[in-house]
Amino acid sequence: MIPEKFKAIEWTVHVHVLMYAWCFPLKEPFIDQLKPLLVGHRIGLSSGDIEFATSAVVLYSALSQHSLVPLSTYLEDY
Numbered sequence: 001m002i003p004e005k006f007k008a009i010e011w012t013v014h015v016h017v018l019m020y021a022w023c024f025p026l027k028e029p030f031i032d033q034l035k036p037l038l039v040g041h042r043i044g045l046s047s048g049d050i051e052f053a054t055s056a057v058v059l060y061s062a063l064s065q066h067s068l069v070p071l072s073t074y075l076e077d078y
Helices: 009-026 030-047 050-066 071-076
Strands: none
Touching: 009 030, 009 050, 030 050
């Protein structure tokens, strides 16, 4: 991914939130977007970007509720 190439890890959470929460769900199933959002959340916490880390986890929970999969299956990811 481009942020890792330029060693700009603090921008990774921004890319994950924008792409996996707003762009990709328009064409792909919601369930495919969940793991990248969770990764973005963890990267955001580690880099100190609390705003986008919180956005990633809020959008993760919203997409997981709308994906029509039982919520107990997501406890293994977190």
